[in-house]
Every structure is written in structure tokens, then in C-alpha cells.
């Protein structure tokens with residue numbers, strides 16, 4: 001282990017100012033990802049700022065304008081909230097398909113959006129990884145890449161984005177609310193995570209020291225008829241091979257609005273706009289679902305061991321849509 005300073009934050013302005021001054025600082029929320037990365041020597045923060053006691057970031061507010069989830073809300077509390085479970089089932093289902101009950105009791109929503117990839121090479125010091133050590137190469141490109149992304153990869157990184165919650169939020173056009181020294185901002189989640197390009201070490205648009213304070217989900221007609229379906233190697237405690245968040249508004253058997261986002265197959269949570277366009281205006285039939293599924297994976301580029309993810313994700317899209325009530 002390496003030495004680091006530990007400090008407990010008392011208010012938002014204080015932790016943001018502290019993190020701004022010390023670029024080696026990391027916020028500590030549930031600690032379920034950060035502490036493992038520190039133990040594995042993948043991240044070496046000089047200062048750990050505990051944000052768990054910051055006031056009012058653990059609140060859930062629901063009203064006619066939508067839903068607001070505080071950044072420190074635990075995954076288990078969000079999933080169990082009656083409004084989340086009944087009005088935004090895709091969010092509750094994505095959370096309940098994540099990790100294990102024990103981890104969901106500790107882990108926060110803000111931390112979930114910022115968890116690092118599960119690419120084995122990223123967490124293994126003996127191998128080349130552009131995300132861990134920029135310029136060192138990518139061992140996955142010609143190595144073990146069965147779990148890696150088929151959408152959004154580059155010659156520098158093909159790691160799959162790990163968060164299930166982020167996929168549901170992308171489907172619902174959520175917004176991430178932040179605080180930073182120069183003033184907070186609202187970031188549409190579609191633009192929050194970055195493609196790897198030639199800088200895979202940069203995973204999101206947050207500035208150094210910027211704190212997530214909440215997540216806003218708009219009131220959408222389709223949110224109540226929504227669903228998250230995750231396919232993985234074992235039934236629990238496992239990341240997605242392919243997952244799909246769907247939501248739809250259907251009137252007289254015809255699709256009026258549709259949302260489709262993919263997880264497990266993209267280097268970031270993947271909104272499938274072409275698939276949505278293919279579905280809107282169509283009758284609610286399996287043939288329409290299959291057309292949308294083909295569009296969703298049209299741009300996929302497999303590596304040596306993950307080609308199976310393309311038909312798997314297509315079938316997952318069809319099944320997730322079939323499971324929505326018409």
C-alpha cells in the first residue's frame with residue numbers, strides 16, 4: 001500500500017475547493033470500486049476525500065417534472081424507491097441486475113457512473129494498457145477480448161463500459177448535475193462518457209475536482225413502459241455480455257416513441273438512435289423488433305473473440321422489446 005491523506009468533507013463547496021487544489025485527490029463514496037483499484041495499485045490518489053457525510057446528496061425527489069436522484073443515494077435504495085420501481089422500471093431493473101445485494105447497499109449512484117472498466121489488463125500491472133498507462137499499448141486488441149466492446153472502440157482501447165445504470169439513464173435522456181469551483185453545470189448523460197479515441201485514459205467530461213451532486217431524469221411518456229434486460233455468464237454478481245434498456249409509447253398498436261440503449265457491447269453506454277427510428281411508426285410486431293435490432297448493431301466491429309456479442313445483443317434487443325407490454 002502507498003501513503004495518502006484521508007479527509008472527511010463537510011460541505012460541497014469545501015470538498016470541491018480541496019479537490020481543485022490537489023489534482024491527485026479522489027472522492028470516496030461507497031468505496032466499492034476506488035478501494036479495490038487502490039489495493040491493486042491501479043490508482044494512487046495522494047488524497048482521499050470522503051464525501052459520504054455531505055448533506056442532502058442522499059435524497060430522492062419525485063414529482064410531475066421527473067425524478068431527481070442524489071449522487072450519494074445507494075443503489076439498493078434507488079431500486080427500492082416506490083416511484084423508481086413503478087414509474088421508471090428500467091432504472092430499478094438495471095440497478096437490481098448490478099453487482100450483489102451487499103455491494104448495492106454500499107455503492108452510490110454517482111460512483112456507479114464513474115466506476116472503471118473491468119478489462120482484465122487494466123487491473124493487471126504486468127500488461128500494456130493505454131487506459132492505465134497512456135502510450136503503453138493495448139494488450140486486449142490481440143489478446144483475451146471476449147468481454148470487450150464491439151461498438152465505439154479504437155486502435156487504442158476496446159474496453160466495454162461497465163455500468164448498467166448508465167445504460168438505463170442514457171435511454172431516458174437523464175442529466176448529470178455537478179458542482180465545481182467555477183460553478184456547477186448540467187451535463188446530458190449522452191455526452192457525459194467519452195469514446196476512447198486516442199485518449200482512453202479520459203473517460204468522461206468532468207473537470208478535475210468536479211463533483212457529481214445528482215442525476216435528473218425527465219418525466220417521459222415512455223418511462224413507465226420500460227425494461228432492462230441483461231445477459232451475462234452467470235445469473236448474478238456479473239457484468240453484462242450484452243444488455244438492453246428499452247422504453248416505448250404505443251398507441252393503437254403502433255409505436256409512437258421508442259428508446260433503445262445497449263450495455264456490455266459499447267465503449268460507452270450506447271444509445272441506438274437508428275434502431276429507435278426504425279421502430280417508430282411501425283406496428284408493435286416481432287418483425288419490427290428484428291429490424292430495429294439489426295440497426296442497433298449495424299456499426300459493430302468485432303475483435304478476435306467477441307464476435308458472438310453481435311447476434312447476442314440483437315437477440316437481447318428483440319427479447320427486451322417482446323417483454324414490454326403492448
Ligand SMILES: Cc1cc2nc3c(=O)[nH]c(=O)nc-3n(C[C@H](O)[C@H](O)[C@H](O)COP(=O)(O)OP(=O)(O)OC[C@H]3O[C@@H](n4cnc5c(N)ncnc54)[C@H](O)[C@@H]3O)c2cc1C
Pocket residue numbers: 026027028029030031032033034035071072097098099100103106107108109110111112113114115162163164165210211212213237238239240
Ligand atoms: C464484484 C463486483 C461486481 C460488480 N458488478 C456490477 C454490475 O454488474 N453492474 C454495475 O453497474 N456495476 C457493478 N459493480 C460496480 C459497482 O456498482 C461500483 O463499484 C459502484 O457503483 C461504485 O460506487 P461507489 O459509491 O462504491 O464508488 P467509489 O468506489 O467510492 O468511487 C468510484 C469512483 O467514482 C468517484 N466518485 C464517487 N462518487 C463521486 C461523485 N459524487 N462525484 C465525483 N466523483 C465521484 C470516486 O472518486 C472514484 O473515482 C460491481 C462491483 C464489484 C466490486
Ligand code: SF4
Pocket residue numbers: 117119120121122128129130131132137138139140141156157158159200
Ligand atoms: S482495452 Fe482499454 S483498458 Fe483494456 S488493455 Fe486495452 S487500453 Fe487497457
